[in-house]
Amino acid sequence: MGRLSLVLLVLVLGVVVVTHLPYRESLQSFANYLPVHTVLELLAIGIALLVFAVGFNTFRRGLPANILLMSCGFLGVGILDTSHMLSYHGMPDFVTPNGVEKAINFWLAARTLAALVLFVVASTAWRPATAHAYRYVALVPVLLLMAGLHWLLLFHDQWLPRTFIDGHGLTPFKVYYEYGLVALNLATALVLLARMRGVLNFNAPMLFGAVCSMALSEFLFTLYSDVGDIYNFLGHIYKSISYLFLYRAIFVETIEYPFSLLQGAERQLQFITDHAPVHIAQCDKEYRYRFVNQSYAGLFGLQPEDLVGKTAAQIMDRDSCAQARPDMAAALAGSAVSSDMILRSKTGPRVYLAHYVPERSATGEVVGFISAISDITARKEAEARIESLAHFDQLTGLPNRSLLKDRFDYVLGMAHRNGEPLAVMFLDLDHFKKINDTLGHGAGDEVLIEVARRLKARLREADIVSRLGGDEFIVVLPDTDEEGAIHVALSLIEAFSPSCNIDDQELLVTPSIGIALYPHDGEDFDTLSRNADAAMYRVKQSGRNGYSFYAPEMQAQSVRYLQLAGALRQALQRDELQLHYQPQLSIRDGRVVGAEALLRWRHPEWGMVSPAEFIPIAEESGLITPIGEWVIRTAVRQMKAWRARGLPEMPVAVNLSAVQFRQENITELITRILDEEGLPYHLLELELTEAVAMDDAQRAVRIMDSLHEQGIRMSIDDFGTGYSSLSYLKKFKVSKLKIDQSFVRDLDEDPEDKTIVGTIIHMAASLGMKTIAEGVETASQLAFLRLHGCDEVQGFYFSKPLPAGQFEAFARSNGSDTTPRLSEETVQ
């Protein structure tokens, strides 16, 4: 508004100056005004026609109808101005003879039309037109009006009031009519001023400028007395300025404003798309980029302007383009499509989700397509990870139980349809826990990875190998009968024979394999795998590192196993465990010289459960640790109680299982119990089987040394069943070797056992160790042992393991004397 006010001020000042010039009388008349007038009119006509041309041609649905009214109205004004110019005095006759009044009449008609049009335009609402066809609806009345006015002004001007009289000049009608036009223009200006206070949706300031300068122009035309004077001249100038204002208004409304809106929208679109988390491109039918956002260009390390005008094939690599082309073609054929694609961007190949949408013209014709692609590599990786987590063992990469079941169902279906056999193997690694316990879980993991690799290498493509967890694997062999299963089992066992090099240590890992056959041993996954598991357990029981086929009785055993394992967990808390004590006697004088504490479990429903049955379960489940501690503490307390009641001092022997022996702090644990219970260390003896001692002989030597230092006795149990190395035996700090009862049992019949027992006794003597024979049941066994110099005996021949009270009674009655059974008479 600032610049407009200035222009209007200058225009007003122009009028004031001209009307108050001291010499204005001397500024009379151009020598020849006609050319000047013609030029001025041509200028005004040109601008009026521009108003029409711009408004009419740019008019479209959505623009205010007032623009159309103004542009068509000014076509009429331009036509009337043209007729005014052609009628001007001095011009060749225009249809009828020219004259001053004829020119004035056209002039007044033009001014009236302009003032009326502006008034209507200013005072009516600027509402968007709804139809393009309005253009012609507005144009036709104007042309009809022009025809009517020309008919009137050219042929019937006698019907009109006089505006000029030769020799007198302008009539009062003409002057007052001009005043009327001034008033109308000023009224329009006031309307516009009022409207400018509110929210504007049209260029009211420019219209205000137009009507103000038009009013000033009219005012100047009331002042002239000669057509060539300064007022007339200036009036024409002001009229052109007024038209210029209008042209500006209409130009701004129809071209500049929409254009700036368009530019703004483009900037906005660019801003939005540049900040959108998708890569956007617009292509034409020739796959040529018309628009790309910053991030789309960034995919290829380029700027948007580098892509515009180029084809997709010029920007994308061949593979990416080949993937995208069918979707692009589909979009050009009119379908919206989406697909995943691998696009080689500047950061390398990544996975994208690409949407292609056809772009249509106003007529609905497909003119190109828009593509919006987003990087879904992270999502795809997450999906793959989830898929892998859900279906694969993360350590070995083998299918997990869930995927195994899926695949099993498929091969089972095939086997069922084709009447083919199928083998399911349950494979468990032997002593895997020991690897974990001694070398750590890292080494255990490496073993499992190596095992998985070896298993896969030995199996066919169609076979399934899966890790269930821990050291348990399932192998499914489609179309495999008993013979085939044996062949595969042997092959798998063989695969384990080269040792695994883990952390620079050579580890020999062996498998126990149980086999169940479809349909004989089961017709579904759960039954077959359960039966294969039972068969595997049988392999474990019979020495490991082998295979076994399922037999129905195994299932009962494994059910029993599970029941025992469950009940054993509660046995300690429910006080179902107790110790029995079996006397150990001196062969020399028959005195009770010690006792072996033997665990007993009386289950409320099942009665006595044999330790031979439940001790291995306790060892496998880890329950042996708390149970073993309970045994030591109970035996020690019992010993203390016997001492307190005056029973002669004798050591009590407690069996130490392999798991207990592997406990890091075994020496501390035992001395702590002895300290807490207050029993001298030498009254506890620990029995360790030969097999456990030799399993890790170096460690056994270390532990025996530390126990020996503390004064705790050690003896080797089941001697003769293992493979003792003499060099280690020498180093073992043990006081006694316990000859295994399997040699004692057949002493009477088996000369070999006689030799073995005799040898053990002599070897022990030469190593400075005592011998005790267990399982002595007959007098002849006793006689043989005595003859060969065995030191002590234990067995049913003397006594079964006894509850504490009975043992005490036995010890008291046998304690000082040689028992009859041990009397010289019984010796043969």
Ligand SMILES: Nc1nc2c(ncn2[C@@H]2O[C@H](COP(=O)(O)O[C@H]3[C@@H](O)[C@H](n4cnc5c(=O)[nH]c(N)nc54)O[C@@H]3COP(=O)(O)O)[C@@H](O)[C@H]2O)c(=O)[nH]1
């Ligand atoms: N780790 C632990 N092992 C233990 C514990 N208590 C027992 N056991 C071991 O369980 C196995 C079976 O023991 P049990 O049924 O008690 O059998 C012992 C004796 O009853 C039996 N024995 C003794 N004399 C005779 C005999 O003349 N004839 C005959 N047939 N059997 C006899 O021998 C078993 C003692 O064996 P050993 O330990 O080798 O001296 C057995 O291996 C026990 O070791 C425990 O607390 N912890």
